[in-house]
Amino acid sequence: MASAPATVVATSSETVTRILTAAEALFAEHGFDAVSMNAIAERAGVSKANVFHHFNTKQDLYLAVIRAACHDASQHLDDLGNDDAPMAERFEGFARAHLTSLLEHEQVARLTLRELLGEDPHRGQALAEQVYGEKFARFVAILRAGQNSGELRADIDPAAVATLLIGANVFFFEAREVLRHFPEISFARQPDRYSELLTEILLRGILPSDSSPSSSARKRS
Amino acid sequence: MASAPATVVATSSETVTRILTAAEALFAEHGFDAVSMNAIAERAGVSKANVFHHFNTKQDLYLAVIRAACHDASQHLDDLGNDDAPMAERFEGFARAHLTSLLEHEQVARLTLRELLGEDPHRGQALAEQVYGEKFARFVAILRAGQNSGELRADIDPAAVATLLIGANVFFFEAREVLRHFPEISFARQPDRYSELLTEILLRGILPSDSSPSSSARKRS
DNA sequence: TGGAACACTGACCGACCGGTCAGTCAATGA
């Protein structure tokens, strides 16, 4: 008579949450095949048989984790449409918020990236497409509005801009550990600074503005 | 008395190559833990015991695969420093060549991305850092030269530009399957077109040029 | 009061894992 319908056997209690939390952490850190049901049960503080009582198979548990992660992700970054600020500010705001969201919800981000790389049970792609597709569409719509109002160049593809920004942020997220060891990079530990630099480049480009006469006199430090 | 020194037990024959090829394909597609030595042996057409004859442990084999992949990668993209063309062209050339290289050597790219995500035996990171760090440094140096010659803005961080470009390409590579299902995106199956769009955005930015009077008259299709 | 329902457990299963080993076979060189 309970309200729970289908998809997951579990109907009650905090135990399911404990299992899902443990599984999310382990799957995010090590990947599907590197995590055993025993390890999940141990981390959740229950018996392995109990895990199988709530989730029929390991794949079912994994799918439940992915589903929960997508549900989480669908609630992040939800407050960036209602802004009247100039486009340049909104753009930087989104860049910053997106990167911050990635870093703050590292486990969800890692799970998604593993799913992208084709961790063997690649069912979750459909879910991810739905969640991230909607966010992508909203961001592209904002850029289109900026084009229509003349705040952004009309002869560029807003979807390419969105892909570029999101890609740059995702890459920063997944490679930051390595980027730290590149001596040319000063921003590996400062995501906010990276967002600033990134925004400046995307807004105004890397070529000198034609009318500026100051180009040849500059020197690097 | 042979020439092979250390690092790997194997000293001879095409068999080692067959094993490495099979292992590279399987590790790239499924990840370290999802691939059994039996599967590798079967794909290579040899017995499992023979695999262990040439490689002491599964990790040794994995490291040998990573090492070979890094050696491959170090020979890609090696012909982009000797160019006298204008910076804008060199930039687009690099963007295109980098993305093409990712797509053409998909297995190496996937192995590297898995390593980035922290596949459990993450020893290979040091190797990858060395290879990609050198390429990164060379690209940054080219950008710096462009700044000194006045072809590029002097007030931007060339390392940020490089990270942005590489990140956008890597993201396109890893997400292209998903991007195909986003209706806003027209370039998911056309990497060359993506490189064009990306280059235009990075070179000139997304803000309208101040002196241009044409901004308000444009319409989207 | 009793029994249906359910969360939960320890013991257990067959399959498969990474890894070992004794031994076969062809090539080599003294």
Place this chain on the structure above:
DNA sequence: TCATTGACTGACCGGTCGGTCAGTGTTCCA
């Protein structure tokens, strides 16, 4: 000619995997 070497194999090892099951304790309702 024959001992040595090294690539190679099938059989096998202990251990762990995902998954099952009989049974226990508790709750709740008839």
